[in-house]
Amino acid sequence: MKFTSLISLLFILLIPTLSWSNTVKPGSSIVLFNDENIPIIPMTSVNKLGVLTLDDRSIDLAGIELTSVSSTLKRIIGEDYPINSVVVYTDDELASVTILGDIKQPGNYLQPKLSPVWQLGYFNTLYDHESFEADITVIRGNSEKRLTEKSLKDVLVMDGDIYLLSLRKITKIQKKDDHEMSESESDNKPLTPQNKKPLSFENRVETEDVTQKPADMANQLRKLLVSQNKIAEKTSRKQASEKKQEAPSGKSLSRNHIIQPGDIVTVNLPGEEGFNSDFLIGRDGTLSLPEIGQVSLGGMSLDVAEKHIYQALSSVYLGLDKLSVLVKERRLLVTVLGFVKNPGQVEMPDNGNVQTAINLAGGLKDGAQLNKLQLQRGEETISFNFKKYLDTGDALMIPPLQSLDTIFVPSSPDLSNVYGQSGAEGNSGIDPTEDRTAIRVFxxxxxxxxxxxxxxxxxxxxxxxxxxxxxxxxxxxIRMIDGSEPILFNLKSYLDNGDYGQLPILGEGATVFVPKQVDAVNGGGRIVYVMGQVQKPGAFETGEKVSFLDVLANAGGPNRYADNSMVRILKTDGNVVRFNLQEYAEGGDEKLPRIDPGDAIFIPQKSTLVDDSWLKIPTNTSVRMIGAVQKPGRYLWSEGINFMDMLSHAGGPTSKADIAHVRIVSTGDNGKAISREFNLQHFIERGGNWNSLPELSGGVTVIFPELPEDPSDNKSQWVRLSSEQAIYIMGAVVTPGRYAFSDEMGVLDILSAAQGPTEESDLTNIRIIHRNGLAPRVSRLNLVEYFETGDETLLPHVANGDSIFIPSRNRSWVQKKSYETIRVLGSVKETGRYDFSSDMTILDILAQAGGPTNTALVEKIIIVNSVADKNQAYTFDLVEFMKDPNLEKLPVLRAGDTIFVPDVKNTKWAYFMDIVKDTVSMVSIFALVK
Structure with a gap:
């Protein structure tokens, strides 16, 4: 009784399912057939609501049984459409095919499985089959077959087929009335509801070429390439022997040459306009002659062609005894189609190859699939790997060309139907119908x-x-099917032992299936948590033999943000186990950690500079890069990373970085900071041992100081530079201040950095204070003397910590040392103290003082010399010197001397003349009064 009740209950539950399976489902495709079993209109789909739209008329088919669809449509639209039968196709009854060629919209289409190939244009709107007929070529797997009228009856549509359609217009003679259908057409009836059952593979009628195995095709292709190369070699040797028999002019090929399309023929007929020029043999083997028109010469030898032209011209021209026909040059007419910039026919030399033809067609377009090029020669199609030829340069990888060959360049499977990247993110695969050699993974x-x-x-x-x-x-x-042999693969075992011999190599068209691990997910209450940067974090129930890699695989594995070197396993007892997954994957000494129930696996995020994730890096495992670097911050450190690696990670130093004084600050005993300096500039310019690079470890800080900016504009930059690392430039320069320099720079570099001396600078008395020795030291520099002599020894060495002072020529005389100057007194325009050098004379000093006044007694110039703390005085007669300007008569001057130019008014003669002048004046006044 109970068993009967159970059966009744199951029957009641199955009634809705059975009812649903016999009704029209949303998404089903419907085809209307006429009395001749030809589709009346293209295949139409039912929408999600079960509505079929025909000619803007909506027909509700929701819930209608499949057996009633035909009568329903006949009742509603039977007056408009001569419906004989209706077929409803589900998705698994439709084949996905690719249709290319002379159609409105090339691309992927759905076609009923095992329907006749000649009905392609009826199930889908491909072309106007009332005005055109289609020549169909089918590509199935690695084989290609051009279908004839006979084979059209035998080939049925299969999933993954590729069809190339070439349309030709139907002439009035070819066009038939509806009642004049041929016997072959009447035999090719579409699938009706009665014969829609899929045929078994043994019952399918297909040609041997279409079902050829990939391995057989590859062997035939290799044999064909070898035979073609042998033919090419024989042809080249034959041509070489023929050239020896040519006429001395060398302008024509042998008389035994067979004329082919692309040849350039010269027809000489003296005295006739339009001849005595070159003519091209067209694709049909003909050339066009004046007054005659097309003359067919293809396949003739040169002698036979000349006789043929003679006969054609004899009906129009006289005096043909001087007619001569020569083959001037062999050319190849090749058609290049597909993914090239300018598809079409190209004309090329007879020694050209596939690459020459592609270049003449404008070159390849982005997205061309180079490993699947095809050469079509009549009914024969040769596939070859053009990329391998480009990689190796081996001419055997590409077939030799002949006239009328067609090269087809397919597009990459990664391109969509509208010439763009296929699919959205996460679907980088290809449509399996486009490439039967594709690898399938599901x-x-x-x-x-x-x-x-x-x-x-x-x-x-x-x-x-x-x-x-x-x-x-x-x-x-994991299961793999390669060919007809299934293979079982254990990914866990391979990851445990790393045996490369366990890794299967896939062949063309292989299938990989990864089953669901039911036991690992549902078997027991052993829970392990996976958190952080994995594809699917969460809690997982594991089996007894599940390892760390099993759990990580169940979580989808680490994502691209995961820091695989910092994996942590949080144990249930509170301990934390560190694990470097990256080192383990690279074959290091790391061992897989044990996973127990309740454990948690945490995979942190990589350190970046975009967010605050760097704060998560412990100090003892990071290196701080601060100062004048492109990307300052904290960076994860591990063994094997040297100073240059870390600097590169930080983007390198900036243009203002002082790389000669890089500071490395580490932590010593008792937490004391230890600072050391590294001259990176010296290492870069002069080289050195790589071991001399500073050793880095966790917790180290690397500081790149910045060179100060113009101190006249921003003196706050000075505090960034210690006095031991700077040179002070003061005095009469354009921008005095503190500057950082390397030890290789000299005084002139420093003065140039300060924008040079001013106009008032005294370049003869530059002072350099050296503070980098045991005791301060001052050196003097006469820069004028250096510019006059070019003596480099005059320039003192300057180092960081030194000071340079350039005095001004206009400084007060009290600022000048008495032992460095000469005093000029008396009757001169400007008395005072003047700088003196050993190459100066008394004339130079008087000139600096503005020269003597009008009342100066230049015959008695007094020079007071200080020699050994004793003053000596002597006179100099400037008037006498001017009469006889002998430089040897000039007095010798030394720094500290005094020059006095007396005035005529201060002499006794001047006093006497004043009395005489007064006396004469009194006498003159007395005489006037009297």
């Missing part, structure tokens, strides 16, 4: 799909292309 992976095959691809590469496995993946039971 199951418990992040992004299942099909991916382009590359030589040497492993199962790990395929899993990475699919984004890795999910949290539910059974990594010990």
């Amino acid at each position: 199951g418990e992976v992040i992004r299942p799909g099909s991916f382009a095959f590359t030589e040497g691809m492993t199962i790990i590469d395929a899993l990475l292309r699919a984004g890795g496995v999910t949290r539910y993946a059974s990594v010990e039971q």
